[in-house]
Amino acid sequence: MTIEVRNLVKSFGSFKALDGVDLKVDSGELVALLGPSGSGKTTLLRIVAGLDWPDSGEVFINGEDALAQGARERHVGFVFQHYALFRHMTVFENVAFGLRVQPRTVRKDEAAIRARVKELLDLVQLDWLADRYPSQLSGGQRQRIALARALAIEPRILLLDEPFGALDAKVRKELRKWLRSLHHEIHVTSIFVTHDQEEALEVANRVVVMDKGRIEQIGSPDDVYASPATAFVHGFIGESIELPVEVEGGAVTLGGRPLRLTADGLAPGASKLFVRRHDMLVGPPGSGAFEGAVRHVRNFGPVQRAEVALSGGQTIEIDAPRDKELRAGDTIGLEPRRYRIFAG
Amino acid sequence: MSAVAAQRRTLPGFGLTMGLTLTWLSVIILIPLAGLFLKSLELSPEQFWNILSSRRTLNALRVSFGLAFAAACVNLVMGSVIVWALVRYRFPGRRLFDAIVDVPFALPTAVAGVALTALFAEKGWLGAPLAALGIKVAFTPVGIFVAMIFIGIPFVVRTVQPVLQDLDPEIEEAAGSLGASRWQTIFRVILPSLAPALLTGLALAFARAVGEYGSVIFIAGNLPNVSEIAPLLIVIRLSEFRYADATAIAVVMLVVSFVIIFAVNRLQRWAQSRIPAR
Numbered sequence: 041m042t043i044e045v046r047n048l049v050k051s052f053g054s055f056k057a058l059d060g061v062d063l064k065v066d067s068g069e070l071v072a073l074l075g076p077s078g079s080g081k082t083t084l085l086r087i088v089a090g091l092d093w094p095d096s097g098e099v100f101i102n103g104e105d106a107l108a109q110g111a112r113e114r115h116v117g118f119v120f121q122h123y124a125l126f127r128h129m130t131v132f133e134n135v136a137f138g139l140r141v142q143p144r145t146v147r148k149d150e151a152a153i154r155a156r157v158k159e160l161l162d163l164v165q166l167d168w169l170a171d172r173y174p175s176q177l178s179g180g181q182r183q184r185i186a187l188a189r190a191l192a193i194e195p196r197i198l199l200l201d202e203p204f205g206a207l208d209a210k211v212r213k214e215l216r217k218w219l220r221s222l223h224h225e226i227h228v229t230s231i232f233v234t235h236d237q238e239e240a241l242e243v244a245n246r247v248v249v250m251d252k253g254r255i256e257q258i259g260s261p262d263d264v265y266a267s268p269a270t271a272f273v274h275g276f277i278g279e280s281i282e283l284p285v286e287v288e289g290g291a292v293t294l295g296g297r298p299l300r301l302t303a304d305g306l307a308p309g310a311s312k313l314f315v316r317r318h319d320m321l322v323g324p325p326g327s328g329a330f331e332g333a334v335r336h337v338r339n340f341g342p343v344q345r346a347e348v349a350l351s352g353g354q355t356i357e358i359d360a361p362r363d364k365e366l367r368a369g370d371t372i373g374l375e376p377r378r379y380r381i382f383a384g
Numbered sequence: 385m386s387a388v389a390a391q392r393r394t395l396p397g398f399g400l401t402m403g404l405t406l407t408w409l410s411v412i413i414l415i416p417l418a419g420l421f422l423k424s425l426e427l428s429p430e431q432f433w434n435i436l437s438s439r440r441t442l443n444a445l446r447v448s449f450g451l452a453f454a455a456a457c458v459n460l461v462m463g464s465v466i467v468w469a470l471v472r473y474r475f476p477g478r479r480l481f482d483a484i485v486d487v488p489f490a491l492p493t494a495v496a497g498v499a500l501t502a503l504f505a506e507k508g509w510l511g512a513p514l515a516a517l518g519i520k521v522a523f524t525p526v527g528i529f530v531a532m533i534f535i536g537i538p539f540v541v542r543t544v545q546p547v548l549q550d551l552d553p554e555i556e557e558a559a560g561s562l563g564a565s566r567w568q569t570i571f572r573v574i575l576p577s578l579a580p581a582l583l584t585g586l587a588l589a590f591a592r593a594v595g596e597y598g599s600v601i602f603i604a605g606n607l608p609n610v611s612e613i614a615p616l617l618i619v620i621r622l623s624e625f626r627y628a629d630a631t632a633i634a635v636v637m638l639v640v641s642f643v644i645i646f647a648v649n650r651l652q653r654w655a656q657s658r659i660p661a662r
Binding site for chain 1: 572
């Protein structure tokens with residue numbers, strides 16, 4: 041099943057939640073909508089689900105005009121950040137709900153409903169919780185039940201709104217892997233919303249980065265990380281050093297001091313220089329484009345993180361290999377191995 | 385050491401507040417009720433039975449309990465609709481309507497009785513058109529019913545309102561996206577979630593209507609066996625210095641009310657147990 045939205049616009053009062061969004065999702069894809077809060081990603085998801093309506097634009101699910109249908113007719117599975125389980129029903133009845141409310145003509149008989157619910161509870165590996173109430177489950181269990189409930193109606197597409205947003209870090213990581221393998225198993229076209237870049241890059245086949253109601257970049261996780269299309273994407277995904285620079289005739293200056301970097305083909309004027317933290321190579325003083333004094337060093341994880349005061353006055357954080365000897369007070373040279381300059 | 389530790393509590397004042405609670409409840413509620421029972425013991429079982437089985441007493445009890453229950457049921461339905469509108473929609477004057485709900489709480493019941501009587505009397509604003517349709521409200525059991533609805537409505541609204549406010553609109557969206565129609569969402573999701581609060585509201589509105597005196601006696605007409613409520617019969621007996629008769633009726637009202645409230649309470653507990661707190 042494919043999803044296509046064209047030129048969606050939606051405002052809440054004077055706030056533009058969506059400002060002309062076009063997106064195509066192919067059959068069987070698992071797409072992440074990634075962006076900061078207020079970027080319009082949840083609004084986009086809710087419009088596709090039929091829980092909100094756009095001011096203008098079009099939505100097609102499998103080529104059919106979805107805006108002509110209500111949420112009920114769209115056959116879309118929706119998973120809410122806060123689960124939205126029916127608290128007066130057991131886990132079993134929650135999952136069975138979508139089957140029980142079907143029109144009598146197509147409704148399955150009781151035995152078939154029981155079999156289907158059993159199958160779904162097995163799929164989310166929680167069949168032993170069938171008789172519990174939602175309040176007796178942990179957050180991770182509740183979200184898996186919510187997913188089973190959404191899948192019960194055999195949805196054409198599956199939409200997940202910050203599905204792991206309310207869970208703690210460890211459970212999130214487990215569920216991420218689990219969601220990926222589940223998608224591999226059932227292959228339903230899925231979109232999930234997240235503000236967690238790690239989650240998006242790890243789970244999705246394709247990542248849609250949004251900001252201020254617009255799509256900034258669409259690409260594979262590798263793409264958006266390795267070749268960000270805009271300054272926003274570079275700053276939002278991965279940890280970057282961001283420096284305000286001037287571009288003039290292919291030369292780059294930082295605070296009036298020329299840098300030994302090239303900016304061929306870039307329009308002159310104020311620009312932003314982006315370097316990944318681990319792409320800043322440490323050398324002896326005078327060896328690189330930058331020079332600075334190490335303020336302090338923290339040693340944890342696979343790299344050491346150093347705070348460096350550049351000679352121009354800016355403070356940056358770099359990640360250096362652990363075998364590199366760095367001490368507070370050292371003066372070092374820094375050379376970016378890779379960098380990007382964006383106008384503006 | 386452990387004995388001392390067990391004595392210590394983070395919240396101080398257990399002894400004091402518990403003592404005050406017991407004393408106060410005894411003085412205000414338990415001792416007067418015990419007095420009522422003791423007074424009724426002056427009657428022999430036979431006398432007691434004769435008073436209760438008299439036609440007038442039975443009719444008065446039937447009018448009181450029957451109409452109170454009917455009024456509570458009407459309040460349950462209409463109260464739920466009012467709560468829904470107040471909680472789920474934003475419209476001009478919402479706060480005003482929200483405040484108006486409390487009027488029956490605050491208004492002296494006699495004032496309410498006079499106002500309702502004037503309104504529903506044969507020449508009143510509502511009474512006249514109803515009379516044209518052949519419906520007589522004032523000075524009939526229908527009038528009692530109307531007064532009981534009037535005084536009971538805030539109880540349903542105020543018990544259900546906070547619970548509905550707590551109910552996440554997302555569960556309605558979830559039901560909708562799972563294919564439930566509006567009616568299915570209401571009857572399978574929303575009402576069952578509200579059931580404990582609805583039952584409490586019903587019980588409170590019923591209890592209030594059973595005990596109502598002031599507003600009812602103005603509009604009832606107070607015809608023995610037809611529109612005479614039990615509380616009024618108690619007052620009549622008292623004014624005739626037939627104190628034992630009065631207490632016998634009072635004891636029956638007390639016991640029946642208690643049994644009904646207790647039953648509703650159990651029912652509500654049962655419904656609540658199926659919806660454990662989040």
